[in-house]
Amino acid sequence: MTKKVVIVATGGTIAMRYDPVRGGVFPAVTGAELVEAVPPLAQVGPVEVVEFANIPSPHITPQIMWRLAKVIDDLLARDDVAGVVVTHGTDTLEETAYFLDLTVQSDKPVCMTAAMRNAAEISPDGPKNILCAVKTAFCPEAVGQGVLVVANEEIHAAREVTKTHAANPKTFASPFWGPLGYVDEDKVIFRRHSLKRQKIQPAELVDDVYLIKLVAGADDLFFRCLVDKGASGIVVEGFGRGNVPPAVVPGIKAALDKGIPVVLTTRTVGGRVLDVYGYEGGVKPLKAMGVILAGEISGPKARIKLMLALGVTRDRQALAGYFDVP
Numbered sequence: 001m002t003k004k005v006v007i008v009a010t011g012g013t014i015a016m017r018y019d020p021v022r023g024g025v026f027p028a029v030t031g032a033e034l035v036e037a038v039p040p041l042a043q044v045g046p047v048e049v050v051e052f053a054n055i056p057s058p059h060i061t062p063q064i065m066w067r068l069a070k071v072i073d074d075l076l077a078r079d080d081v082a083g084v085v086v087t088h089g090t091d092t093l094e095e096t097a098y099f100l101d102l103t104v105q106s107d108k109p110v111c112m113t114a115a116m117r118n119a120a121e122i123s124p125d126g127p128k129n130i131l132c133a134v135k136t137a138f139c140p141e142a143v144g145q146g147v148l149v150v151a152n153e154e155i156h157a158a159r160e161v162t163k164t165h166a167a168n169p170k171t172f173a174s175p176f177w178g179p180l181g182y183v184d185e186d187k188v189i190f191r192r193h194s195l196k197r198q199k200i201q202p203a204e205l206v207d208d209v210y211l212i213k214l215v216a217g218a219d220d221l222f223f224r225c226l227v228d229k230g231a232s233g234i235v236v237e238g239f240g241r242g243n244v245p246p247a248v249v250p251g252i253k254a255a256l257d258k259g260i261p262v263v264l265t266t267r268t269v270g271g272r273v274l275d276v277y278g279y280e281g282g283v284k285p286l287k288a289m290g291v292i293l294a295g296e297i298s299g300p301k302a303r304i305k306l307m308l309a310l311g312v313t314r315d316r317q318a319l320a321g322y323f324d325v326p
Ligand SMILES: NC(=O)C[C@H](N)C(=O)O
Pocket: 011, 012, 013, 014, 055, 056, 057, 058, 088, 089, 090, 091, 092, 114, 115, 116, 117
């Protein structure tokens, strides 16, 4: 049977054009039109298009990600489907990629791609990104690598990749680790394998989980607001090893006392949160209070993981186990 790659279009700049009447860039291009703009796809293999949505990625929500994951799993269950490519906006792409990496049950390739230049600009990057993403989705070595982000001819792991530049087409990078591989003219090359996938199968999506990014001199106002609101979870982006200002600690304690799990990440782009420092606000006393350490993942990705894990358990120890992975 000749297998195909299904392109699931969700929107983003890749599917936008400048509108002179409204004076801005707006959604304008369907998934089918995106494919028409990439004639060399005919030499790669058969593709099918699913018009999932056409929205800017700042409009993407965890509930939409949840629906997207189910659509992708249904597609990958088909014997005639080798893999899926998702076209998406770059602004929140890393969050959707990580959500899918944790929830899509199939190990067939899922390659997300995007564009930094809209379809009407000089040298749009979308068509080449789609071509590289489809080539990767057909590549046998992409099986079992988890969700991949393919852009600018590079292949990145969902767990490691982040958007690093507001405008440059080379925006996606995996700090300290670099790409898994790249797409050359003649073939797809993987130079390393992604980390072992973690899969979470929640019964429901608990999406009232909030991220608080800390800065010098921060106090616990935001924590007290979330405690009053009865949030289901709080992710904190601390400094360095995960340390926080002393004025934040009472707010963290108030959340924990109310049974709200608090997950600690760091605002650095690399390295792990670790209980090195014993001073007030250091991770050692925070861990002793019951704060969950999130390892290396970023604040936005830790929030995605906590949403999903809360759909499985509210037990703090069990929740901590979901974050105790490399
Ligand atoms: N390059 C892009 O796709 C950015 C756009 N604002 C989006 O995320 O939808």
